[in-house]
Amino acid sequence: MKPTDPRTILIALLCAALILLPLYTGFTGNVFMLTLFTRIIIFALAATSLNLILGYGGMMSFGHAAYLGIGGYAVGILAHEGITSGLVQFPVAVLASALFALVVGSLSLRTRGVYFIMITLAFGQMIYYVAAGLDRYGSDDGLTIYRRSQFGGLIDLSNRTQFYYVCLAVLFACLYLVWRIVNSRFGLVIQGIRSNERRMQAIGFPVYRYRLACFVIAGAMCGLAGALLANHTEFISPSIMYWTRSGDLMVMVILGGIGSLFGPLIGTIAFLALEEVLSGITEYWQIIIGPLLLLVVLFGRGGIDGWLGRLRRG
Amino acid sequence: MVDPLLRVENLVRRFGGIVATDNLSLDVARGELHAIIGPNGAGKTTLISQLTGQLLPNSGSIRFCDQDITSLPAHRRSALGLARSFQITSLLPDFTAIDNVALAAQAHDGHSFRFWGNARKEGHLREAARAALDRVGLAHRAEIVVSKLSHGEQRELELAVALATKPQLLLLDEPMAGLGITESARMVKLLQELRREVTIVLVEHDMDAVFALADRITVLVYGRVIASDVPSAIRSNEEVKRAYLGDQHAVTRHG
Numbered sequence: 001m002k003p004t005d006p007r008t009i010l011i012a013l014l015c016a017a018l019i020l021l022p023l024y025t026g027f028t029g030n031v032f033m034l035t036l037f038t039r040i041i042i043f044a045l046a047a048t049s050l051n052l053i054l055g056y057g058g059m060m061s062f063g064h065a066a067y068l069g070i071g072g073y074a075v076g077i078l079a080h081e082g083i084t085s086g087l088v089q090f091p092v093a094v095l096a097s098a099l100f101a102l103v104v105g106s107l108s109l110r111t112r113g114v115y116f117i118m119i120t121l122a123f124g125q126m127i128y129y130v131a132a133g134l135d136r137y138g139s140d141d142g143l144t145i146y147r148r149s150q151f152g153g154l155i156d157l158s159n160r161t162q163f164y165y166v167c168l169a170v171l172f173a174c175l176y177l178v179w180r181i182v183n184s185r186f187g188l189v190i191q192g193i194r195s196n197e198r199r200m201q202a203i204g205f206p207v208y209r210y211r212l213a214c215f216v217i218a219g220a221m222c223g224l225a226g227a228l229l230a231n232h233t234e235f236i237s238p239s240i241m242y243w244t245r246s247g248d249l250m251v252m253v254i255l256g257g258i259g260s261l262f263g264p265l266i267g268t269i270a271f272l273a274l275e276e277v278l279s280g281i282t283e284y285w286q287i288i289i290g291p292l293l294l295l296v297v298l299f300g301r302g303g304i305d306g307w308l309g310r311l312r313r314g
Numbered sequence: 315m316v317d318p319l320l321r322v323e324n325l326v327r328r329f330g331g332i333v334a335t336d337n338l339s340l341d342v343a344r345g346e347l348h349a350i351i352g353p354n355g356a357g358k359t360t361l362i363s364q365l366t367g368q369l370l371p372n373s374g375s376i377r378f379c380d381q382d383i384t385s386l387p388a389h390r391r392s393a394l395g396l397a398r399s400f401q402i403t404s405l406l407p408d409f410t411a412i413d414n415v416a417l418a419a420q421a422h423d424g425h426s427f428r429f430w431g432n433a434r435k436e437g438h439l440r441e442a443a444r445a446a447l448d449r450v451g452l453a454h455r456a457e458i459v460v461s462k463l464s465h466g467e468q469r470e471l472e473l474a475v476a477l478a479t480k481p482q483l484l485l486l487d488e489p490m491a492g493l494g495i496t497e498s499a500r501m502v503k504l505l506q507e508l509r510r511e512v513t514i515v516l517v518e519h520d521m522d523a524v525f526a527l528a529d530r531i532t533v534l535v536y537g538r539v540i541a542s543d544v545p546s547a548i549r550s551n552e553e554v555k556r557a558y559l560g561d562q563h564a565v566t567r568h569g
Contacts (some may be wrong), residue, residue: 043486112500185433192417195406200405203479204392204421213427 001164002158007308011262014269017208018168022161034160036115039168042228043176045253047264049221049298054250055259056187058194058215063104063124064249067219069131071226076143086149086157090227097223098216100127105215123242131238137257142237149231157231165293167228171265174221179261181217190214251289255296257305266304317380319344319483319513320365327360327537334360335371335556336537347505347514349524352534359401361534362487365515366398367391374380379482385470392421395482399489401474401517405460411471412456417445418478432514437443446478447471450504465496473504482511490520502526533557 017035025034046068053059074093083089108119137143148157157163162286181187191199191278193207200207230236239245248271278285300307320342327335334357340347350358357518358462363369367388377390383391406414414435420426420433433439447453450470452564455463463471469489476484489505490498502523508514509527524531525545532542536555541548548554 056480077531181429183419183432183434185436186429187429188413188417188420188433192406192409196404198368199404199406199475200417200421201368201388201398202392202398203418203475204389205426206387206389210426293476300379 001107005309007305007312010308014262014266015172022164031160032158034164036272036276038160038164038167038232039229040268041164041171042225042232042250043249043272044265044268045167045171046222046225046229047249047256047268048171048174048178049218049225050249051180051253051258051260051264053215053222054112054253056182056194057211057218059122059191059211059215060113060117061107061108061215061218062246063122063217063242064128064222065125065241065243065245067101067222067244068226068229068249069127069238070097070100071223071228072230072236072240073137073143073226074223075149075227075230076145077137077233078256079145079147079149080137084147084150085150086160089149089202090224092225094220094223098220098225101216101219102212105212106212108214109211114259117167121243122245124241124246128243137235140238142235142239145230145234145236146235161229164306167232167314170224170228174224175265177221182261186210187211202301229262251293253295253303255303257303260305261301263303263305270304283311315542318342319378319379322361322365323375323405323545325361325364325371325376327357327364327371329486334537335364335374336535337536338374338539340449340539340542342513342515342529344513346529347509347516348529349516349518349528349531349532350534351518351521351524355536357537360396360537362485362515362517365485366396378400389421391523392479395480396482396485397479397483398485399469399476401487401491403465403468403472405468405471406473407461408459410457410459411452411463411467411474412440412443412447413473414445414460415474415478416440416477419446422479441480442476446474449477449508450474451500454565466493466500469493469497469501470504473508475510476510481512483515484508485515485517486515488519489516490518490523498523503537508530 012164020036021037025031028228050061050064053061071093075089075097078089078092104120104123108116117267132140155162155166162285189205189210193211197207251263252267252271253255255270257263275285296303302309321493322338322340322368325335325338338361342354350361352358364371367386370385375382377383378394378396380521381394383394389562419439423439424500444453444456447456450473452467452470452474460468460471473489490501493501498520504516505527516527528545530542531548533548533554540557541551541554
């Protein structure tokens with residue numbers, strides 16, 4: 001990746017724009033824009049975590065929204081019980097998601113292909129119905145969060161700009177973490193297993209352990225996104241982990257560029273911005289986004305990011 | 315006599331009604347090049363897969379380095395020093411040649427639960443990989459993505475990957491498959507050098523190569539051993555001639 005190729009420049013510009021966005025919205029008073037991009041950043045974090053297992057690990061998990069929900073419910077339930085400290089809520093959200101990923105992964109990773117997709121989907125739906133059955137915490141109707149996570153006056157999540165920057169910092173930190181992981185010993189093993197599992201076994205890797213660890217890391221990261229999302233919407237309901245939400249996350253990853261570091265961020269911006277624009281035109285906006293995704297999959301291998309990478313040669 | 319490096323006893327593997335490995339026993343002595351031949355469908359690859367742990371036998375036992383490995387998973391056998399190459403080239407197609415080999419070295423250099431440091435900058439892994447590539451004559455192709463290598467180069471890379479695991483026993487499943495005459499000759503020359511360093515079990519259809527290389531030859535027919543001896547004895551064995559060499563020799567020759 002040379003510093004002069006258009007892809008690098010565009011990604012650098014994108015990051016700069018994200019950092020400077022609150023200046024613009026503060027100046028123009030465009031609160032809507034800031035809220036939209038806070039949401040985009042949180043979903044980009046979730047998509048980035050999915051990309052770790054889907055793109056780099058080749059694990060077609062169809063239940064990733066479950067971790068978004070678990071992270072969200074951890075914040076919601078603790079707030080409901082009067083524990084509003086973010087220093088408790090966030091670690092609980094991450095740990096609970098990691099634990100759930102450990103359970104799902106240890107069962108589902110024994111299978112391959114369609115079975116793997118089905119088991120992750122089944123676990124996702126299971127946790128959805130569990131949440132819908134939590135009478136104490138609003139069951140189907142969900143749970144309102146009256147106070148955002150408290151960080152002892154250090155950071156104020158109720159301040160839109162501060163919250164935006166917290167989300168952005170978490171996203172950048174996680175992107176950096178993924179970048180380190182992908183190029184580490186662990187990351188090479190994960191990508192090697194995606195490429196040829198039998199070969200990796202034959203040269204001496206216990207592949208199950210490595211895939212499981214990767215699955216848990218992705219789950220924990222998505223749980224973090226869930227905790228942020230609950231703070232953003234100040235509300236949590238089972239619908240956040242309905243299976244179509246897992247599908248949305250997949251679309252974001254594929255649209256942006258599967259197995260590319262910034263792909264999920266680009267895909268999430270494209271997806272949520274399209275959703276915003278198109279749903280203003282028609283309530284059947286999915287009719288437009290469906291064929292669009294089809295075109296990306298058929299002709300734009302590597303998604304938007306892959307297309308950017310080809311610009312330099314084109 | 316010294317204990318053999320590999321001892322297979324009364325191995326049986328069935329697929330439904332078919333007995334692919336039929337009460338098979340086999341010894342491989344340390345330092346020898348042991349060839350396994352037999353007509354198509356004799357169960358050669360099935361045997362290799364059981365030796366490496368991709369497939370478990372229904373009964374019988376496999377001992378390697380005085381240790382019962384019959385039910386050990388593939389990665390544990392690799393750790394003990396058993397390496398294989400695949401009949402149909404099986405590499406990481408979207409990785410470079412050197413990454414393929416470095417991963418094999420990495421697999422035998424402690425665990426890989428290291429999430430931070432750049433693995434491609436670990437000097438000793440790269441050096442080990444470079445040495446193995448050099449060994450098979452691929453050093454100049456190190457940075458090429460595997461899918462862009464020629465078939466012959468991929469076969470050589472298979473060997474380099476196996477060598478990078480520092481094996482005690484190398485199981486080669488038809489290393490000459492699909493190679494042209496000059497490529498085959500290079501492979502034979504390479505195996506002649508390697509056999510001085512490592513014990514080799516060679517499954518091969520190319521009879522010229524087998525008789526040029528092997529210390530001992532085991533002949534499989536329908537999953538059974540019908541003969542196991544030095545090449546000259548195999549050549550004159552009547553049963554072997556009938557079952558195998560007689561009809562198929564001409565067909566399986568290269569050229």
